[in-house]
Amino acid sequence: AQRVTQPEKLLSVFKGAPVELKCNYSYSGSPELFWYVQYSRQRLQLLLRHISRESIKGFTADLNKGETSFHLKKPFAQEEDSAMYYCALATDSWGKLQFGAGTQVVVTP
């Protein structure tokens, strides 16, 4: 069965420090992976997807099929990065989207 694991419930980092959010998945087919973010008092929104291979707000994520991982990274965290981050996996069914449990990021000055 498909599964998304985010091992860290909470990440606390200082402003300017690097931040890495881990995401591991289990799926035997060809995955589509996403990072969604929910800022305080805002709606859940897409941050980035692996197929785009782009950097959004300084964040990047690389799909590593060998390690079945899609970790999210940013070299210098900012206070506005404080939010809840969810990794999500779409499978060949096109309709189903599975989310991880989420990682709360707190960036302190």
Next chain:
Amino acid sequence: EAQVTQNPRYLITVTGKKLTVTCSQNMNHEYMSWYRQDPGLGLRQIYYSMNVEVTDKGDVPEGYKVSRKEKRNFPLILESPSPNQTSLYFCASSPSGRGSYNEQFFGPGTRLTVL
């Protein structure tokens, strides 16, 4: 403004009293989906719809019903709510029928408490 709306935003009810949470989008999106969010579990998909009159189960469909009679609306129905359905519910939509492969746009959430 292009958006997904949900009503009500907050609801407290009692066990067994049927309720409906409405979801509407004004973006002419093909795909719509319902999720519930619980602490420590993240978002779990309840039902999704790739187009009008086409619905399918997500990971946690038990105790819920949906219908998609028109493109813009995707109501979530709890025929006989139970306390374990107390949760925060999100509706989402996406432009194409391959909804899970594309960006999903989320509603503001409905906090449901079942006593």
